[in-house]
Amino acid sequence: MNRDFVLYAVTALLVFLGWRLSRARQRRYPPGPPPALFTGNLKDIPRGGHEWEAYTALGKKYGDVVHFNVFGSHVVVLNSYEATRDLLDARGSIYSSRPRLVMLKEVKRWDWNLVIMSYDKRYQTYRRIVQQEFQPSVVTRSHHSLMALEIANFLGRLLTSQQDLPKHVRRLAGAIIMRITYGHKVVSADDPFVSLAEAVRETNEKTPGNAVVDLLPFLKHLPAWFPGGGFQRQAAYVRELSRKMRSVPFEAVKAQMASGKAESSMATRLIESEDIPSDMDRDQLAMDCTGVVYSAGADTTVATLLNFVHAMTLYPEVQARAQQEIDAVIGRDRLPTFDDRKRLPYLSNVVKEAFRWKPSVMLCVPHTTISDDEYRGMYIPKGASVIANIWAMLHDENVYKSPYEFDPDRFTPSSDHPEGEPDPAKIAFGYGRRICPGRYFADDSVFLAVTSMLQLFRISLPEGVKKKDVKVTWSSGLVSLPSAYPYTLTPRFEGVRELIATSSEVA
Numbered sequence: 001m002n003r004d005f006v007l008y009a010v011t012a013l014l015v016f017l018g019w020r021l022s023r024a025r026q027r028r029y030p031p032g033p034p035p036a037l038f039t040g041n042l043k044d045i046p047r048g049g050h051e052w053e054a055y056t057a058l059g060k061k062y063g064d065v066v067h068f069n070v071f072g073s074h075v076v077v078l079n080s081y082e083a084t085r086d087l088l089d090a091r092g093s094i095y096s097s098r099p100r101l102v103m104l105k106e107v108k109r110w111d112w113n114l115v116i117m118s119y120d121k122r123y124q125t126y127r128r129i130v131q132q133e134f135q136p137s138v139v140t141r142s143h144h145s146l147m148a149l150e151i152a153n154f155l156g157r158l159l160t161s162q163q164d165l166p167k168h169v170r171r172l173a174g175a176i177i178m179r180i181t182y183g184h185k186v187v188s189a190d191d192p193f194v195s196l197a198e199a200v201r202e203t204n205e206k207t208p209g210n211a212v213v214d215l216l217p218f219l220k221h222l223p224a225w226f227p228g229g230g231f232q233r234q235a236a237y238v239r240e241l242s243r244k245m246r247s248v249p250f251e252a253v254k255a256q257m258a259s260g261k262a263e264s265s266m267a268t269r270l271i272e273s274e275d276i277p278s279d280m281d282r283d284q285l286a287m288d289c290t291g292v293v294y295s296a297g298a299d300t301t302v303a304t305l306l307n308f309v310h311a312m313t314l315y316p317e318v319q320a321r322a323q324q325e326i327d328a329v330i331g332r333d334r335l336p337t338f339d340d341r342k343r344l345p346y347l348s349n350v351v352k353e354a355f356r357w358k359p360s361v362m363l364c365v366p367h368t369t370i371s372d373d374e375y376r377g378m379y380i381p382k383g384a385s386v387i388a389n390i391w392a393m394l395h396d397e398n399v400y401k402s403p404y405e406f407d408p409d410r411f412t413p414s415s416d417h418p419e420g421e422p423d424p425a426k427i428a429f430g431y432g433r434r435i436c437p438g439r440y441f442a443d444d445s446v447f448l449a450v451t452s453m454l455q456l457f458r459i460s461l462p463e464g465v466k467k468k469d470v471k472v473t474w475s476s477g478l479v480s481l482p483s484a485y486p487y488t489l490t491p492r493f494e495g496v497r498e499l500i501a502t503s504s505e506v507a
Contacts, residue, residue: 027379030067030076033058041068042215045075049476052362052391055079059392065378070215074384075366079392081399081427087375088367088388088431096433099368099385103211107220107235110242112288115296115365115478119433125277129289131437133180133266139441143180144338150175151449152335152503155456159497162457162489169305170198173298176445181290181297182249183256183263196245197295201479203238246291250283266290297438299479303360304446306482311357311406312459313487314467318408319459322347323492326455332493335503336451338444344451349408351447356394356424357406362480364388364430393427456496457489 033044045068046054058066059079068075078084088095097119105111114130117123132138154172158165167189174194175186186194213219213231222229224236249267256262257271270276270286312319325346330336341348366385373380380386395403400421401410411420429439436442453459461467465486474480491497 028377030065030378031062032067035069040070042070044068045070045215051476052389055389056392059389073215074381076380076384076386077389078386079389080396081393084388084393084431087386091373092432094369094371094373095367095386097368097370099366100217102214102217102220107213107231108238114292125280126289127437129270130293134438134441136440139444143441144444146179147176147445147448148503149505150179151452152500153505155452156500156504158489159491159500165309165487166306169302172449173301177294177297181266181294182253183265183268184249193249196241196248197298200241200245200295201299203234203241245295246287249294250287250290266293300360300442301445303479303481304354305449307358308354308450309459309487310472310482310485311354313461315406316460318350318406319454322350322454326451330455332495335499336448336455338448341447346408347451349411351450352411352424353406353408354446354450355428358474359390359394359428360479361428362391364390365478367434388431390427394424456492458492460488462486462488
């Protein structure tokens with residue numbers, strides 16, 4: 001009896017596997033690594049860090065649309081702008097939701113975060129609220145003056161201690177976001193609210209959707225004491241950090257409002273808003289929306305500015321040309337303003353190249369399909385995770401000439417490219433209904449910080465350090481940050497301190 005049962009079970013399993021294989025052959029999935037019989041492409045999914053490079057290499061082997069199948073869960077990686085635009089932009093009604101993301105949503109309980117929410121009514125409400133705060137007219141009217149003040153403060157600190165650049169950049173980004181979101185003025189490097197956000201950032205070292213538990217969801221039930229269940233202890237720590245990161249500054253704003261001492265901010269506007277759906281908890285919505293701006297808004301700016309300084313140490317000829325333009329247009333009697341941008345075409349291209357050369361986000365947070373789809377004759381099933389490889393697109397040799405070089409001239413119209421090479425903003429800030437609502441804010445803040453630094457400082461490698469000897473790596477995770485690199489900042493002219501003092505609170 002037992003032997004017969006085993007025989008029937010094995011036969012049934014073989015029939016099932018044969019049926020699945022036959023069905024897969026009938027449906028032409030995008031090309032990809034050949035799957036193993038039982039585990040599919042489990043071993044082929046990159047998980048050791050720098051996944052964008054592994055996906056790019058696989059794209060060169062299999063094409064710009066690459067498919068993986070792990071125990072029936074499908075992953076599709078898009079390595080070209082054409083494919084990404086065709087699917088995530090043009091077919092947004094199918095591709096705008098998010099996968100299950102077991103680790104982030106169910107284990108760490110980050111389902112409150114707009115970035116990883118499924119595309120539903122709550123997402124649409126949260127996005128509308130955040131987008132209202134960061135649309136171009138609001139950024140210009142409400143945020144430009146604050147950004148200029150905090151950048152001047154940043155320049156003053158940089159002048160005092162040039163070798164603390166990473167710390168100063170983090171404080172700058174945190175100070176701008178905290179002031180806008182909560183009306184909170186950051187007055188020290190160890191500000192408790194900024195420290196909370198930094199602690200949360202340090203826990204997100206993996207690319208979203210790439211943990212083993214995302215591929216094998218049943219593992220989320222493993223107890224912390226069981227072998228392989230250690231991620232549960234870290235998840236409990238992250239859950240508590242996440243709660244504090246949202247609730248502590250939000251409750252501080254409510255207390256300030258009660259005492260009549262609150263500065264106008266995104267939080268105060270949401271607390272007083274009459275535009276909150278009646279079926280949603282006002283405080284929860286306000287706490288979540290401010291929390292996502294607070295936690296995610298600073299990191300991309302930090303990465304972009306650190307990458308920019310690194311680039312200037314390697315490309316002094318770019319720096320010299322940008323500074324020549326700044327001197328001619330702005331001079332040395334005042335700090336740059338946002339209105340100067342239209343008169344600084346080369347500098348504007350430097351900012352574009354800073355976003356392209358080393359993007360702060362290498363891989364988009366995965367999208368997911370809500371129905372079956374077909375693209376170029378290839379079948380993409382409902383529920384597939386779809387990942388746009390931003391790094392591959394911004395370093396596509398068919399689109400960008402010498403893509404690994406920092407060359408702002410690539411955006412200048414030429415006979416080969418009458419409109420210049422593509423603006424990286426079309427690629428770096430996401431797609432379709434998931435495009436970053438803070439993209440105008442990020443672009444403006446980077447522009448003013450970059451222009452101000454180039455006006456006041458000469459950025460170079462330390463004496464004796466050669467370009468070929470500089471080795472920098474980038475972290476994995478949602479935002480990729482550079483490792484430490486050598487640099488020197490030197491004031492360009494007499495009177496830098498006095499110039500900063502005209503606009504700064506700290507100089």
